[in-house]
Amino acid sequence: MDNEKLLDAFIELIRRTSSDLPVDVVTAIKEGLLTEKRDSIAHKTLQMILKNIKLAKEKSLPMCQDTGTPVFYVNYPHGVSQIDIKKKINQAIKESVHKLYLRPNIVDTLTGKNLGDKTGPGYPVINFEEWKKDYIRVILMLKGGGCENVGTQYALPDSRVNAGRDLEGVRRCILDAVHKAQGRGCSPGILGVCIGGDRVSSYEESKRQLLRSLDDRNKNPVLGKLEQSIMKDSNRLGIGPMGFGGMTTLLGVKIGSLCRIPPSYFVSVTYMCWAYRRRGFEYENGKTKKWLY
Numbered sequence: 001m002d003n004e005k006l007l008d009a010f011i012e013l014i015r016r017t018s019s020d021l022p023v024d025v026v027t028a029i030k031e032g033l034l035t036e037k038r039d040s041i042a043h044k045t046l047q048m049i050l051k052n053i054k055l056a057k058e059k060s061l062p063m064c065q066d067t068g069t070p071v072f073y074v075n076y077p078h079g080v081s082q083i084d085i086k087k088k089i090n091q092a093i094k095e096s097v098h099k100l101y102l103r104p105n106i107v108d109t110l111t112g113k114n115l116g117d118k119t120g121p122g123y124p125v126i127n128f129e130e131w132k133k134d135y136i137r138v139i140l141m142l143k144g145g146g147c148e149n150v151g152t153q154y155a156l157p158d159s160r161v162n163a164g165r166d167l168e169g170v171r172r173c174i175l176d177a178v179h180k181a182q183g184r185g186c187s188p189g190i191l192g193v194c195i196g197g198d199r200v201s202s203y204e205e206s207k208r209q210l211l212r213s214l215d216d217r218n219k220n221p222v223l224g225k226l227e228q229s230i231m232k233d234s235n236r237l238g239i240g241p242m243g244f245g246g247m248t249t250l251l252g253v254k255i256g257s258l259c260r261i262p263p264s265y266f267v268s269v270t271y272m273c274w275a276y277r278r279r280g281f282e283y284e285n286g287k288t289k290k291w292l293y
Ligand code: SF4
Pocket: 064, 065, 066, 067, 068, 143, 144, 145, 146, 147, 148, 185, 186, 273, 274, 275
């Protein structure tokens, strides 16, 4: 493994993720714009968001003041050292702060003191998984704090939303989460949802669902149908971009499921804001062979 080239790939990954929104997300925002009335606040807000996206790309600058929690998903072949990759990621984060691709906004939770370079206990988040392919694949998500705050989890049955342990109950929970978020997660948002698992695996899987492209189809037709119905119902709630009213409350819904033990039935919702920053690369024989998204 050529470590210098891998470091360069990580820095470029961070630059692209922070400043250049994937095409599927930009397309969805543009489609949202077409559904809003001209001169409405919703229309103006989406126009402003699109202008912001364009400027960030042109200037290679972060598209939002919150450059988010860096969440890495790393698949690697047998024989590659996790320790080496972790070191490279930490180095790339520090250099990216220096180059202004990321803001140094990580603080010690107890003292509130800024740690200066966006690394520290728990930061960045790195998910490692060995796989059978002979190259490394890395996906980075920059997860905003405002939208992370409106993510939530339900344990069914839940009498607050009259949700039983069935798909109708799941639907009620997800719509409740969208309604409670209002504009606070910087809508239009994208939902990653997991049904089942334990508390931790359920939340993790809900976030992992956000790695799917907005235009993909769920392999499970039952979940695919649920995704479409949540999308339709949410966009009828009138919350709109940034909560100013309008038709564009969600840009996408992605739902997965994990097994569970009979006493538990979790529905976990991760809310992603319009700044749906995810990018990736594949790395083989000392060079980047493909950029993802
Ligand atoms: S929720 Fe997203 S768009 Fe809103 S401030 Fe945070 S990162 Fe930016």
